[in-house]
Amino acid sequence: xxxxxxxxxxxxxxxxxxxxxxxxxxxxxxxxxxxxxxxxxxxxxxxxxxxxxxxxxxxxxxxxxxxxxxxxxxxxxxxxxxxxxxxxxxxxxxxxxxxxxxxxxxxxxxxxxxxxxxxxxxxxxxxxxxxxxxxxxxxxxxxxxxxxxxxxxxxxxxxxxxxxxxxxxxxxxxxxxxxxxxxxxxxxxxxxxxxxxxxxxxxxxxxxxxxxxxxxxxxxxxxxxxxxxxxxxxxxxxxxxx
Amino acid sequence: xxxxxxxxxxxxxxxxxxxxxxxxxxxxxxxxxxxxxxxxxxxxxxxxxxxxxxxxxxxxxxxxxxxxxxxxxxxxxxxxxxxxxxxxxxxxxxxxxxxxxxxxxxxxxxxxxxxxxxxxxxxxxxxxxxxxxxxxxxxxxxxxxxxxxxxxxxxxxxxxxxxxxxxxxxxxxxxxxxxxxxxxxxxxxxxxxxxxxxxxxxxxxxxxxxxxxxxxxxxxxxxxxxxxxxxxxxxxxxxxxxxxxxxxxxxxxxxxxxxxxxxxxxxxxxxxxxxxxxxxxxxxxxxxxxxxxxxxxxxxxxxxxxxxxxxxxxxxxxxxxxxxxxxxxxxxxxxxxxxxxxxxxxxxxxxxx
Numbered sequence: 114x115x116x117x118x119x120x121x122x123x124x125x126x127x128x129x130x131x132x133x134x135x136x137x138x139x140x141x142x143x144x145x146x147x148x149x150x151x152x153x154x155x156x157x158x159x160x161x162x163x164x165x166x167x168x169x170x171x172x173x174x175x176x177x178x179x180x181x182x183x184x185x186x187x188x189x190x191x192x193x194x195x196x197x198x199x200x201x202x203x204x205x206x207x208x209x210x211x212x213x214x215x216x217x218x219x220x221x222x223x224x225x226x227x228x229x230x231x232x233x234x235x236x237x238x239x240x241x242x243x244x245x246x247x248x249x250x251x252x253x254x255x256x257x258x259x260x261x262x263x264x265x266x267x268x269x270x271x272x273x274x275x276x277x278x279x280x281x282x283x284x285x286x287x288x289x290x291x292x293x294x295x296x297x298x299x300x301x302x303x304x305x306x307x308x309x310x311x312x313x314x315x316x317x318x319x320x321x322x323x324x325x326x327x328x329x330x331x332x333x334x335x336x337x338x339x340x341x342x343x344x345x346x347x348x349x350x351x352x353x354x355x
Numbered sequence: 356x357x358x359x360x361x362x363x364x365x366x367x368x369x370x371x372x373x374x375x376x377x378x379x380x381x382x383x384x385x386x387x388x389x390x391x392x393x394x395x396x397x398x399x400x401x402x403x404x405x406x407x408x409x410x411x412x413x414x415x416x417x418x419x420x421x422x423x424x425x426x427x428x429x430x431x432x433x434x435x436x437x438x439x440x441x442x443x444x445x446x447x448x449x450x451x452x453x454x455x456x457x458x459x460x461x462x463x464x465x466x467x468x469x470x471x472x473x474x475x476x477x478x479x480x481x482x483x484x485x486x487x488x489x490x491x492x493x494x495x496x497x498x499x500x501x502x503x504x505x506x507x508x509x510x511x512x513x514x515x516x517x518x519x520x521x522x523x524x525x526x527x528x529x530x531x532x533x534x535x536x537x538x539x540x541x542x543x544x545x546x547x548x549x550x551x552x553x554x555x556x557x558x559x560x561x562x563x564x565x566x567x568x569x570x571x572x573x574x575x576x577x578x579x580x581x582x583x584x585x586x587x588x589x590x591x592x593x594x595x596x597x598x599x600x601x602x603x604x605x606x607x608x609x610x611x612x613x614x615x616x617x618x619x620x621x622x623x624x625x626x627x628x629x630x631x632x633x634x635x636x637x638x639x640x641x642x643x644x645x646x647x648x649x650x651x652x653x654x655x656x657x658x659x660x661x662x663x664x665x666x667x668x669x670x671x672x673x674x675x676x677x678x679x680x681x682x683x684x685x686x687x688x689x690x691x692x693x694x695x696x697x698x699x700x701x702x703x704x705x706x707x708x
Contacts, residue, residue, distance in 0.1 A: 168550045169708050187707055188553055196551040200544035219552045 117144045119271055119302045120165065125174035127160050134160040136325035137174060142318075144270075147293065147303045149313045149333075152322030153353050158306045159199075159275060161322070165304070166196050166273050179270045192220070195264035195272040199279055201256050203263060205249030209240055212248055213263060220267035234262045254285030261292055265301065272296060274305040278312065290315055310346040319345070321352050328352050359624070363631045371638050374653030379465040381647040384408040385420050385429035392440035394481075398451070398498075401477050402433065407469050420454075424505065425675055427667075430456045430647075431466055443481075449498050457504035458670050460515045462645050467502050474500055506674045517588045518669040519642040521578040525601070526608050526662050527633055529571040533612025534629040536563055537704070538619050550706045560701050564609045571605040572598070591676030600668050600682065603689050607661045610696025617703040636662040664689050 120142035127135040135157045142148045152158045163169035165178050167187030176183040179193035203212045210231055217227035235244050238258055243251060248259065257277060264272055274293075278286045290312065297303050305316070313319050313333060320330040329336055329352055333345055342348045384402055388395050402408050412429060414420040420432045434452035436442075443449045453470055457463035478498055540546035549559065575598070582588040612629065619625040638644070639653065640662040646654060657663045664685050671677035679686075 166551050167707060168547065191551055192553040194551070196548070198544060198547055200547070202544045202548035204545055205543070216552070219549075219554050221553075 118142070119144050119179055120148075120304065121175075121177045122165070123175040125161065125164060125176050126172050127157075127164060127169065128172045133325050135164070135171075138322070138325075138327045140320055140327060140330055142271075142302060142304060144302055145297055145300050147297050147305065147315065147317045149316030149319035150304060150306045150322070151313055151319055151349065152306075154308075156322040157325040158322055162273055162275055162304070162306065165190075166194060167191050192267075193270045195267070195269040197257075197260050197264045197272070197274050197277055199276040201253070201260060203248050203256070203260055206247060208247055209235065209244050209251075209259060212259070213266065216263050217266050222267060230266055234266070238262060254281050254288075257281055257285070258289060258292065261289065265296060269301065271302040271304060274303065276306055276308065278307065278309065286312070310344065310349055313345040313349075321349060323352055359627065363627070367631065367634055370635060370653070370656070374639055374649045374656065378648050379462045379469075379645055380407055381409045382407055382431055382466055382469070383412075383429040383647070384431050384433070385412040385414055385423060386433040386435065387414045387417060387420055388435050389437040390435050390439035394440040394443060395435045398435065398474075398477055399433070401473050405469070405473055424454065424456055425677065426681060427456075427671070430462075431470065433470075443498070450501055451498060452503065453500045454503045454505055456506060458506045458515060458674050459641075459645060460504075460512050463504055467504075470502070471500055474498055513586045514588055514674065515670075516642075517582045517586045518673045519640075519666050521575070521582060522640075522662060522665045522669050523637060523642070524578060525571050525574050525605070526636070526665065528574060529567050529605055529608045530612045530629055530633060531626070532567045532570065533564070533609045534615045534625045535622050536567075537613060537616035538622050538625045542621060556701050556704055556706065560613060560697070560704060563613060564606070564697075567609055567612075568602070568605050571608070572601065575601050588673065590673050592672035592678065596679055596682070597669070597672050600672075600686060600689070601665075603686070603693055604661065604665050604668075606693040607689060607696055610693060610698075610700045611661075613700035614696060614703055617700065617705075636660050639663065640666050642666050661689065661692060664692075 118141045120140075122141070123139045124137040125135060125139070126133065126137050138161060150158055150162065160169065164171045164183060165176060167178075167183060167190045170187075171183060178190045181187075181189040181193070183190065204215070207215065213231040213234060214227055217230060222230065235241055238255070240255070240259065243255075248256065251259070261272075261274070261277060264274075278289055281289065286309070293303055293305070293315075305312075307313060316333065318330065318332050319336060320327050321336075322328070329339070329348070331339065336342075336348050337344065340348045340351050342351060386399055386402075388399065399411075403411060408431075412423065414423065414432070417434065420429070420434075423429050424432065432452075432454040434454065436449070436451070439449060439451070451474070453467070455463045455466050455470075481498075537546065540549070579590070579594075579597075583590065611632065615625050615628050615632075619628065639646075639649070639657050639660055641657070642662075646657050646663065649657070668682050668685050671682055675681075
C-alpha cells in the first residue's frame with residue numbers, strides 16, 4: 114500500500130562542506146505509526162528532521178513527506194505537518210490563548226475554528242486558569258504540552274517532535290506520551306526523536322542513527338532480539354559504541 | 356564578527372573625516388542685476404572670483420529668484436538696485452540687497468560673513484579707482500549690504516535643528532527595532548517554528564513591519580507636537596504632506612532594518628551593523644554639516660542616505676512651506692528606495708537553508 118507510506122526517504126544526504134551530517138539514509142514511515150528516531154548527540158537526527166520538515170534543502174537523495182517532494186514542494190509539506198522543536202518555540206510574551214490564535218491563524222483556520230479549537234485544547238490540557246497568562250510564566254512541563262497541542266492545531270497528517278520531553282519531570286513525560294498515543298490513535302503519524310531509551314520502547318518502530326547513518330531499524334522487540342539485549346538502552350549502547 | 360569590529364569603525368573614520376566638514380563651500384549664488392553697469396558687473400565678478408561661490412545664475416526678476424530659492428536651487432541672492440553706479444558716484448554710498456537661505460542658520464551666518472568680506476574688498480578697490488580718476492579729495496565710498504535671512508529670520512538654531520533631530524529619532528528608533536527583530540526570533544527559536552508553517556514570506560515581513568511603522572508615525576506625531584509646544588518651530592507646509600512622506604520614508608528604514616536582521620545571527624551583531632549605518636547616515640545627512648561642502652564622492656554617497664532625504668523634506672515642508680510638487684523628486688526617490696529595500700528584505704528572508 115504505497116499511499117500508506119506518509120514518509121518515504123531514499124539515500125537522503127546532507128553535507129556541510131567536507132562534513133557529511135546525514136549520509137544516504139533510507140526509510141519509510143506508515144500512516145498512524147509512532148516512529149522513534151534515535152541517535153547520540155551529533156549523529157545527525159536534527160539535520161535529517163530539518164530536511165523532512167522543509168527548512169533545510171537536502172544535498173542529494175529523495176524524500177517525500179505527506180505525498181510531497183522536499184525539494185520542490187516544501188511549502189505544501191509545511192501545510193500538512195506539525196513541528197515541535199527541542200527549543201520551546203511559542204511566543205513567551207503572548208498569552209496561552211493568543212499563541213493558539215496566532216498559530217491557528219497562520220495555518221489558515223477560520224475564527225470559528227480557532228475559537229472551538231482553543232476551547233477544546235485549553236480544556237484538554239486543563240489550562241483554564243492560565244488561559245490569559247503569558248506563556249513565559251508557565252512551568253516547562255505545561256509549556257511542552259501546550260506546544261505539542263499547538264503543533265496539532267491544524268490536524269496535520271504527520272507531527273515531528275524533536276526531543277519533546279527534554280528536561281521534563283517523569284510525571285509530565287508520562288502525560289506527554291499519553292498525548293502522543295491519543296494523536297496516533299486519531300491517525301496522526303508521529304515522528305519523534307528522543308534520548309530517553311524507555312521512551313523508545315513506546316514507539317511502534319525505532320531507527321538508530323550513528324555518525325549520519327541509520328544503523329538499525331525495526332520494532333523495539335525485534336531490535337532487542339537482534340542485538341541480544343535486555344532493553345533498548347543496551348541496544349543503543351552496543352550500536353553507539355560500535 | 357572580528358573583521359566587522361575593525362573594518363566598520365575604520366571605514367567610518369575615513370569616510371566621515373573627509374566628508375563631514377563644517378566648512379561652508381560651493382554656495383549656490385544667484386544675482387539680479389538691475390543696473391547692467393560696469394560697477395555692477397565688477398561687483399559680480401568679485402563673487403565669481405571667490406572660491407566659495409558656485410553656480411552663478413542671472414535672474415531677470417526678483418520673483419524668479421525667490422522661486423529658485425524655494426526649490427533649493429540657490430542659497431544666496433545678490434540684488435543690485437537700478438542706478439547702482441550713478442548713485443554710487445553721486446552719493447558715494449549705496450546699498451545692495453542680499454537674501455540668504457537660512458534654514459541652516461549656522462551656514463547662513465558664515466555665508467553672510469563671506470559676502471560682507473567680498474563687498475568690503477570691493478569698496479577698497481572702488482576707493483582706489485575713483486581716487487585715480489579725480490584729483491579732488493574723495494570721500495570714502497561705502498556699499499552696505501542689507502542681509503535678509505529667509506525661512507529662519509532670526510537665525511534661530513532651534514528652528515533649524517528641531518526638525519532634523521526629530522528625523523533622527525524617528526529613523527533611529529524604527530531602524531533599531533526592525534534590525535533587532537527577526538534576529539531576536541532567531542535567538543529565541545520562534546523563527547524556526549514560523550519557518551515550519553506555511554506562512555508566506557511577504558506576509559511575515561508585512562506582519563513584522565506594520566507595528567514598527569505605527570510606532571514611527573506615533574513618534575512623528577509626538578515629536579511635531581513637542582516641536583510646536585516647547586520650541587515653537589513653525590509648520591508652514593501641509594501636515595498631510597509631512598505624514599504622507601513619512602509613511603513612505605519609514606518603510607525604507609524598516610526595509611534596511613529587516614535586511615540587516617536577515618543577515619545577522621545575534622542581536623549584538625545586528626545592533627553593531629545598525630549603528631554603523633546610523634552614524635554614517637546622521638553625519639552625512641546635511642543635518643550638522645552642509646552637503647554642498649562635501650567632496651563630490653561624498654555627495655554621491657549621500658544620494659544613498661535616506662536620512663538626508665527626510666531632513667531635506669522636513670525642513671522644506673516645515674520651514675519653507677514647500678508643497679507636493681517641490682518635494683516630488685525626493686518623494687519618488689524615497690519610494691523607489693522603499694521598494695528596493697523591502698524587496699531585498701523579502702528576498703533575503705529565507706525559510707529554507
